[in-house]
Amino acid sequence: MDFQQSFETINYFAVIVAGLSAFVIGGLWYSVFFAKAWMEENGFDEEKLKNANMAKIFGGSFIFSLIISFVLALFLGPERNAMMGVIAGFMAGLFWVAAAMGITYLFERKSLKLFLINAGYHVVTFMVMGLILGLWK
Template identity: 35%
Template sequence: MEHINWLALVVAALIPLATGFVWYGPLFGKAWMKESGMTMEKAKQMNPVKTYGLCVVFAFILAFYLNIEVFTGGAPPDDLHGTPAFMTFKHGLLHGAFLPVFTILPAFATNALFEQKSFKYVAINVGYWILTAGLMGGLINAWV
């Protein structure tokens, strides 16, 4: 792959921590805790090094895939992704946001149906990934 900005991938892998802090904190924290069945007592049992460390590793894997997603495709020979017309935050945001809509939403919603979780639970979690992956894709695509 010719378009790998490793620094952009590392920074993009930190985006889920920042968006998660806001999304699952002041924005939807109370609703998410209620819908997921999480309690403060249970949250305090988390091993932060393990949890946040693995979250960054998983986010880096997602960032690596998003890099492929935003730089591959287009209509040859003139409209190939990776050319200046497509090297924008907006283009990466679109690819990043579409990925969870077409992958995470169906998988997560299917699991939630069997777990008998609410629509609100699905909306909060999938909404987080649409925003987060969109921002990751935008950063990766614009930071060339």
């Protein structure tokens, strides 16, 4: 892989949009779709969530999302398209991220329900990021 050429072909606006998409998906995933189940499985209540350092959580999450988006763009390469982005995003999300999380969840003895909620978020997020990066070459 020619990394210099790869860096030159990245649409950095698309990387930012793809990174931001993680927040949109996460906002829906963890508030609208799975809020109650996610809180129960983690042992959280409203008070515990209110006392969190939100700047650290959201700031760090955004930086990690940008890193994921940037490296996914490199991984997809200059010949990427929307379908390739979605398929690669699905495969990376399910077979790398979710599988790695699964190993950790087994050792930490976390529930299957929590695993499915969190891994599902990442699979969907990687697919949407791949779509965005594939559309905006």
